[in-house]
Amino acid sequence: MKGKTQLGEFLQARRSHLRPEDVGVATYGERRRVPGLRREELALLAGVSVSYYTRLEQGQAPSASPEVLDALAFALRLDEPERRYLHDLARAGRQRPRGPRPAPEHVTEEHAQLLDVRGEAPTLLLGRCGDVLAWNRLGHALFAGHVDPDAPDLPDRRPNMARLVFLDPHTRDLYADWPSKARAVVGHLRLVAGRFPDDAALHALVGELSAKSAEFAAMWADHRVKSHMLASYEMRHPLVGSLTVVQQTLGLGRGTSVVVATTPAGSSSRAALTLLAQATVPTEPARTPARAATD
Template identity: 75%
Template sequence: MNAKSQLGDFLQARRSQLRPEDVGVPTYGERRRVPGLRREELALLAGVSASYYTRLEQGQSLSASPEVLDALAVALRLDESERRYLHDLARLGRHRAQRRRPAPERVTPATRQLLDVLADVPAIVLGRRTDVLAWNRLGHALFAGHLDRGAPDLPAQRPNMARLVFLDSHVRGLYADWPSKARAVVGNLRVVAGRHPEDVALHALLGELSAKSAVFASMWADHRIKACTVAAYEMCHPLVGSLTVLQQTLSHGPGPIVVVATTETGSPSRAALALLAQATTQAGFLADPAQTRPRVAEG
């Protein structure tokens, strides 16, 4: 997969998702053989020639200016995250990145200190492929308490949150609205794939998820973009029951990110989180040893 093919796939997918009536294109009652807008209809809306747009969608042209890309974004009704993604794909298509082995992702001492300070808040550190690089005690207990807490310290055993969300029944069961969480994971991976089209390990993960989860494959084919930095989720934790958390991404430029889960002051969710914190200080907070083994969910 490269940025050139991703650009064409993205344009084609989003064009097929727009109905003529959504954008005021008359059809005069004709029967259409393909869903969505035709190429010439989208080209007209964007103010470019149909032949030029066709070359762009087929990956035969890399000359799209920022103005043309913005016009296409308006015609396709893209939001701001999707518009930036479109520009990323076009830029990377013009300047092909050299294929090289990515540097190992590590947690800095400063980030480790941050995890220590956030002792009362669930926090995890994620690499760009959603590998769990570190977590504090409460982050481990909330998001993946059935796994070995020391797993992130062993590169060969590091959990991967995208893999857990789609393939692990314990993590899948944590989310009352699992499809919403799944769409957020896929949308974020789309953003990362657009920025790092030569990341072999990333595309291996995408291939694995597509092969093992039909739901992931379907969501990936939609080409939906979602730079999810703040989102509320109702969770159903096996130890403390229902709680609503606000998952927020703390990022300071390139590199690993810190994801924290907060709750409203004085709420039942805050009480549930306090109960979970208390449980994590007791030996063996998951009493059943069988729960330490990950279970695979069919998707």
């Protein structure tokens, strides 16, 4: 996922999604062989020369100024996360020394305290690529009750939410609108790719998912970028049935984030979470009765 190539592919993909009538470009009834805007039309909208834009899209321009990138973002009708992603791709494409390898991800004492205080709400602590670094009891029960609850403690066995969403039948069935959840996962990975273009773990994850899931490969090729800080999902849980949760994601720095699932007070969804909490309370091992004293 080299920066220059990704920048050109992103520009081309987003250009192909824009119809001339969406941006006020007259076509005079002309039949077009390919969908979307032409390079010259986008260049005109952005106020740059066609030759320069062509070189930029083909990865042959050494750099683009922030002003040019903002002009392209405006012409392409990008939202704020997509605009930031465009800038990230441009920075990744510039000549620069390779940065240090990302440090292994682990749970700090502060992160553990955060999970403790969120004990009444399903909570996950996720790494850059969606690895589950930790979860509280209810987070495990809601999102992946079929997975070993101690798996996040072992780096080589940590569940990965992207793998679960695309490759695990249980997680696929968990979401009533699975395509929406899947697109959110891919959109988030796109954001991560822009921020951490040299992350070997991300390269490996994208390669694995592209090889094992045609749906992931198609969504990844679409170059959609999505910020997933707030999203509502209807879930079909095997223990408590249907419930709707709002998944709120809070960034903790260096790509680590905490995901909390909330429900409205007094709702049937809150009642379902309460039932799930009761159904998954750990059972204490039965005590062996003391042997009666003998005379």
